[in-house]
Amino acid sequence: ISVSDLVSESYQRIGAVEDQVKAFLTLDEERARQKAKELDAKLGTDESKGLLFGMPIGIKDNIVTNDLRTTCGSKILENFNPIYDATVINKLHAAETVTIGKLNMDEFAMGSSTENSGFQKTRNPWNLETVPGGSSGGSAASVAAGEVLFSLGSDTGGSIRQPAAFCGVVGLKPTYGRVSRFGLVAFASSLDQIGPITRTVEDNAYLLQAISGLDPNDSTSANVDVPNFAESLTGDVKGLRIAVPKEYLGEGVSEETRQSVMSALKVLEGLGATWDEVSLPHSKYGVATYYLLASSEASANLARFDGVRYGYRSPNAENLMELYKKTRSEGFGEEVKRRIMLGTFALSSGYYDAYYKKAQQVRTLIKKDFEDVFENYDVIVGPTTPTPAFKIGEKIDDPLTMYANDILTIPVNLAGVPGISVPAGLSSTGLPLGLQIIGKHFDESTVYRVAHAFE
Numbered sequence: 001i002s003v004s005d006l007v008s009e010s011y012q013r014i015g016a017v018e019d020q021v022k023a024f025l026t027l028d029e030e031r032a033r034q035k036a037k038e039l040d041a042k043l044g045t046d047e048s049k050g051l052l053f054g055m056p057i058g059i060k061d062n063i064v065t066n067d068l069r070t071t072c073g074s075k076i077l078e079n080f081n082p083i084y085d086a087t088v089i090n091k092l093h094a095a096e097t098v099t100i101g102k103l104n105m106d107e108f109a110m111g112s113s114t115e116n117s118g119f120q121k122t123r124n125p126w127n128l129e130t131v132p133g134g135s136s137g138g139s140a141a142s143v144a145a146g147e148v149l150f151s152l153g154s155d156t157g158g159s160i161r162q163p164a165a166f167c168g169v170v171g172l173k174p175t176y177g178r179v180s181r182f183g184l185v186a187f188a189s190s191l192d193q194i195g196p197i198t199r200t201v202e203d204n205a206y207l208l209q210a211i212s213g214l215d216p217n218d219s220t221s222a223n224v225d226v227p228n229f230a231e232s233l234t235g236d237v238k239g240l241r242i243a244v245p246k247e248y249l250g251e252g253v254s255e256e257t258r259q260s261v262m263s264a265l266k267v268l269e270g271l272g273a274t275w276d277e278v279s280l281p282h283s284k285y286g287v288a289t290y291y292l293l294a295s296s297e298a299s300a301n302l303a304r305f306d307g308v309r310y311g312y313r314s315p316n317a318e319n320l321m322e323l324y325k326k327t328r329s330e331g332f333g334e335e336v337k338r339r340i341m342l343g344t345f346a347l348s349s350g351y352y353d354a355y356y357k358k359a360q361q362v363r364t365l366i367k368k369d370f371e372d373v374f375e376n377y378d379v380i381v382g383p384t385t386p387t388p389a390f391k392i393g394e395k396i397d398d399p400l401t402m403y404a405n406d407i408l409t410i411p412v413n414l415a416g417v418p419g420i421s422v423p424a425g426l427s428s429t430g431l432p433l434g435l436q437i438i439g440k441h442f443d444e445s446t447v448y449r450v451a452h453a454f455e
């Protein structure tokens with residue numbers, strides 16, 4: 001099969017299902033077909049080929065792409081055409097993938113259902129009445145619907161793993177620092193990571209390989225060797241020590257979800273791994289800590305959208321103060337405004353010690369819980385989400401219920417460790433359930449090794 005055929009198939013599938021799924025915000029068909037032709041010219045020659053030669057890929061729309069509209073799911077960036085590529089995009093060029101288009105998301109990655117997009121609601125391909133999860137809902141839905149083989153998402157509090165779980169695909173949040181954030185529009189800089197969403201664990205390992213590594217343009221990217229991740233897919237989990245936090249199977253977690261984790265543990269036991277129940281005692285403060293810290297960072301990061309530098313500018317302003325106010329009032333959606341107000345409040349003088357500083361201290365305790373468990377165990381296993389995908393509209397008017405959906409993914413971002421979601425059977429309503437596997441800092445290899453046992 002030629003690259004052009006593969007790319008054609010991708011666009012054909014998009015033509016067939018996109019009316020219903022609505023995963024893409026922008027398609028880049030002309031350039032994709034051109035790129036496919038260039039790559040096809042290499043077929044049958046002995047010219048060296050990239051790691052993901054010819055593979056069609058979709059990109060979450062908060063990752064900047066040169067001369068290709070990048071909206072972050074926000075009206076404020078509706079017509080924003082970046083003039084450079086994110087580091088991960090440069091790395092994909094080197095791996096010779098073909099970018100099919102840009103994928104829908106909750107505005108500025110704030111949300112768990114993709115209903116906060118300023119443009120459209122993406123639907124879950126498993127059941128069009130349910131949400132695909134979020135904020136990388138477009139990234140997960142496009143892979144689940146067969147529109148692309150691979151996609152990139154971003155995960156600040158669960159936005160790769162939760163939609164992957166809801167859509168029955170594989171999604172990994174790398175260790176903080178594993179993948180460059182240069183060109184990822186910042187939401188909460190101390191938590192954000194770009195990561196791969198794929199159909200299989202093997203594909204996931206290859207895509208992570210392609211995008212990982214130290215980047216001089218991102219001072220928080222880590223100078224740590226990038227191992228050959230695919231080499232860890234041996235199927236051998238004998239002797240591995242698995243920790244199962246009791247907090248991850250407690251209140252709010254559905255019985256079916258609990259059962260699916262138990263079955264997964266049986267599989268791993270059968271393969272020679274052992275498991276014990278452990279405790280992550282501070283995890284219960286994860287959601288509160290996260291919403292203070294993430295909103296504080298967001299309020300600072302989003303100050304740049306002022307109608308002066310780039311993006312939307314209100315035509316209704318008479319002076320500079322009005323320009324700021326009207327641009328931001330008209331350009332940002334409800335949830336983004338809520339986070340900016342929350343964050344600005346938490347950082348304001350007189351409140352800083354009570355909220356932001358306190359949250360930082362609790363973050364340290366949450367991180368330490370993970371370190372303590374990892375002294376005796378190789379991985380932590382639990383569900384990705386308390387329940388499978390919920391109905392469109394069900395939680396959108398109740399932000400706190402929406403926030404609670406991330407209770408099992410958020411602590412992983414606060415600790416900075418890697419976590420994957422792999423499909424773990426179906427609910428009685430026929431919706432996918434996700435199993436979460438969490439590893440030590442920079443030990444994605446062991447995470448993949450365990451994940452691969454389910455393929």
Ligand code: GLN
Nearest residue numbers: 109110111156157158159
């Ligand atoms: N749902 C969480 C939030 O709304 C996490 C989002 C994310 O990981 N980008 O902040």
